[in-house]
Amino acid sequence: MKEIAIIGSGFSSLAAACYLSAGGNDVTIYEKNNTVGGRARQLCKEGFTFDIGPTWYWMPDVFERFFADFNKKPSDYYQLIKLNPAYSVYFGKNETITIEDTLEKICAAFEKEEPGSSKKLKNFIAKAQNNYDVAIKDLVYRPGVSPFELVTPVTMKKIGQFFSTISKEVRKKFNNPKLVSILEFPVLFLGAKPSNTPAFYSFMNYADFGLGTFHPKNGMYSVIEGMKSLAQELGVTIKTEQTVEEIVVESNKVSALKINGETITADIVVSGADYHHTETLLDKPYRQYSEAYWEKKTFAPSSLLFYVGFDKKVENVDHHTLFFDVDFEAHSKAIYDDPAWPEKPLFYASFPSKTDATAAPEGKEAGIFLIPLAPGLKDSPELRETYFEKIINRFETLTNQKVKNYVIFKESFCVNDFVEQYNSYKGNAYGLANTLMQTAFLRPNLKSNKVNNLFFTGQLTVPGPGVPPSLISGKLVAGLVQNQIEKS
Template structure:
């Protein structure tokens, strides 16, 4: 039976869900509070520069392909991909760096040059990571997080010990070089927790990195948003921007409508791809499943201080993606998770999309994106933002041996207060809720409300977790759950 479904938000999970639900034959309308779609993956342009505002790493291309295949399409029908080589560079000091290339054999050689015997150890480690990837990404993450029994399969029983140990300890058993350890621990940071608090099973992220490689949509990550939007429109989805939801109407314990600008919009089903905690504040208290105390006790992935910078010249000695690990990795992690505060010496990430995409900046110029991970809920002010920009840009100049400060002709910052204002993000989190052992699968907030019929959720605070590929999967899972409920 055809239903009228209102979807709140237009991030990856909401867009994906809209496609699956439209495919099922329902009438779908997406309501986005901002003036453009994409959620955290929005894009903006200024002074001839183009900036992706959020996700910038394209990993797990198989998940994107699987999404489009569900509609008898291919990723290549909607956007072009380029494989980066090197995938990224990790700096440890002045002109002191390690390149991660686009194939495992080259990466093994790099490891061997740093630590004798580590090349073969890396092969063994990646073989294990691939095994976990095949179990997790091809099977487990496509389960709705309803029951712990979803995690119990003949294959996962054999890997039980990997849920009881952690990524950091496993890596340190095999590798001695602190540099190689940091490179191997880096991918799980996308899951939102310290490597020492992330179950070993999640080393499948290392296969996503070294095994599948780092890609870049030809003109930026917003190509993916545009591609899914095009698919959604082809399927009959309606998208409305500048539409901020004021309230979800519940009658007889059933979601029946949403209110936008004082106007009531009747809905058979309401699906929120917005921040989960914020969505529940749109309900009367009696209908909220998770209390403020619940959210306060969760382990959230970091917030971020972002800088979008336009330079009037080409930047040298840098790759498309670059990680600056020239300071204490563990201390910065402690400043995020253990004793939340602004880090004295922050690690940071720099991204120069114009190294790959000539349309991202005017001729002879460069588009730069800088990110410092921060504790969620941290104090945010313009003075602090400027202080930290000065810290990282000074280090950038020293490490890459060039002057660039006087070549900045555009700069915009984005931090905790903006994540709250633009995305209603709890504590200004950037990546959702961390995938720790006690926040995995059925232990995460549910896709379906326990108190309100016909109210559903999708996105990085629910199943399967943070990241763009998991967001696409979340959209599929909730659409399947809705279809199943309608059949019963």
């Protein structure tokens, strides 16, 4: 039995803790904040409940696979509601496209916009499903230790898809700019421009149109609570308000953590905290990646988020609503090419109280608004206020209603908060983007090559950004740790 210390308590850390404890180890999680969940925490205020972090539940099969590894089901811990519609998209006033809960209904919506497109969509999603079966059922469960993990008879047949892009493949088949935007939207979860994302990642379109969008009752935080319960059932100790100040190395091997001024010994350390930050807890000779390395990487966006309590029900929106009424390219450029606050931002809004009565008091509405931003931007209360005004004015015009005067309160979260609360590199929200040169073995390693018994997990390492990949990352790192224990 090894004493394993895990830094952080997000999805990847909780997953790793479950596997390692089930493997017979003494596992303790050390979380810097006062509640578990990492970026997936909760804000409760005046009877309203908001997910601070992720709000989309996609790829339900990944969650099922995780719980099944412990002879459990998600329904043992939380209830899922399949959303219909999954989401709607505003392209202008009285210009919306609604994505419903079956491929047949989505095909009908496409056909209405572009005659002949439904047949193309069915073919596109069939290919995306095939990619999903290859990627999510096999490739992403490989730990990224060798390029040969990607070389299989199946992937060799798909080699062209790694060198083409989502954007090219979508535009070959669809002419209508609205349909193009909807098909390019899911890869934003991978943190990169569609024009920089390999075509193979079309499996995200199958996740969207083929599997659908779900809402866990009481919000995404109920998934964290379920994982926390499972971890504790398996014997994991969880400690909050534990700031890790140093990773102590002796003879090139982890020996302890310094936490809140106290030295706590450990045989093995797994960090689910920000990768760059974790390496700053080591003396320089033990860091694998230089500041120059991180500086050159393509990071997924940061975000400006608002959590708003409305003193009325909000109309003409769905649980998830996207606002694509401005130039997608111009906003993308402001995130990835010339980092700046976007002149006219696209934004996303979530109204969990449309589905879940627990999210807001009766007759009121909980609203979450998100603007994707380049990481590392200047962040100030004045800028946040300016951008709230921009989006709320557009929101009122597009949805044809007045809401500003019904705001009971609003809380914001932006670059500075990501840095302060999560030690996030440049305040990024989603980790490292999944570009071709940042895929699989080309991402930062799960295992330190400079310090024995030091491992990493989460969105900056394998397999990448997003909640399902974080669960998988926890499983992958636990597998590497167990292999090492068995060999020693």
